[in-house]
Amino acid sequence: MTSMMIPSGSFRFPAARSVPDLLLRRMRLAWREARPVVQIIFLLRFAAGAALGAAGSAYGAVNRPALLEAALGWLAATWAVYLLNGIADVVEDRANGQVRPIARGELSRRSASTIVGALSVAALVFAAAVSTTQLLLTAAMLGVGWAYSLGPWPLKANLGGFVAAVTALGMLTYLAGWSAAGGGRVTEPVFLFGLMMSLWMGLGGSTKDLADAKGDRLAGRKTLPVLLGDGPARAVMAVAAGSVGSVFAVLCAVRGSVVLPAAVVVLAGSAVLSGTVLTSLSRGARSAQRRPYRVFMVTQYCAHIALFGCLGLTSPL
Structure with missing residues (x-):
């Protein structure tokens, strides 16, 4: 029998992925599923609460190691909440042509669920190391996130539940930042900025439903486009x-609030969002239908940047 020689280096068996490589890949996919742009704005909300809390605190310098622990714990909590939402939304996401990892089958729901559990434990451990208040706020964040996506009557399934849950997620984040910075008296700027930006999340954030009406209708969700057309x-x-x-702008102007410039940004953003959602700029292809939501997101980012400018970057963070 004639032997067949295979030149050295011309053929290689595919290398098996190591456990660390597989874990890293799954974590990267889980991060993509949780929408990095959303995770970053949650960190900015946390930082805003901390900056406003530190500015009005009577406790002196902020404990920076504790603040960092609290921020890491909060990131783990928001990551878990949005990854859980991706698991729950797989039917709608596929119907709407979403390209996130779970909908595409790149990340299994079983793997994602394991990561959600690990992130939730990490969030609670970090929070417990900071304070009892931080632990309670983190537990509430995880609880609202679960109620939003799962359970017999998930809050995402109807308009009132959506607005209430999203507004609560925002307010809890601002309060978590305030608590991590010392947790002094909740001053008017903390309450006003936190409440109005949380309402902006709950009401302005509903614009994402314009591009998702097909999948929402299939899943039985009662969003504005499904209910009203x-x-x-x-x-x-x-x-x-x-x-x-x-x-927001009127209240800040009347009260002479330090966060007035941020309120003006939101006022301008609301005008642009209204103009976009009512015109042909947001009609047609899915990318066009998502323009109002992109205006909503950009407004959030700009408002928080304006807030940090208002404070002169002088807080002890």
Whole structure:
């Protein structure tokens, strides 16, 4: 029998992935599923609460190691919440043509669930190392996140539940930052900025439903476009966004609040969002339908940057 020689280096068996490589890959996919742009804005909310809390605290310098522990714990909590949402939303995401890892089958729901559990434990451990208040806030964050996505009556399934849950997630984040910075008296700027930006999340954030109506209808969710139809839903979204921007700016102007520049940013953003959602700029392809949501997100980022400018970057963070 004639032997067949295979030149050295011309063929290699595929190398098996090591356990650390597989774990790292799954964590990267889990991070993508949790939407990095959303995770970053949650960190900015946490930082805003901390900066406002430190500015009004009577306790002196902020404990920076504790603040860092609290921030890491909060990141783990928000990551867990949004990864859990990805697991729960797989039917809608596939119907809407989402390209996130779970919907595409790159990350299994079983692996994602394991990561959610690990992140939740890490969040609680970090929080417990900081304070009892931080632990309670973190537990509440995880609880609201679970109630939003799962259970017999998930809050995401109806408009009222969506607004209440998303607003609560925002307010808990600002309070967590305030608590991590010392937890002194909740001053007017902390309450006003936290509440209005949380309402901006709950009301302005509903614009993402414009591009997801097909999957939401399939999953039985009662979002504005599903309940009212596209045109009326857009009108309600414009009014809601404009109301948040106007009320925020008026309250800050009347009270002479230090966060007035941030409120002006939200007012401008609400005007742009309203103009976008009511015109052809947000009609047609899915990318166009998501423009109001992108305006909503950019406004959040700009408002928080404006807040840090208002404080002159002089807080002891």
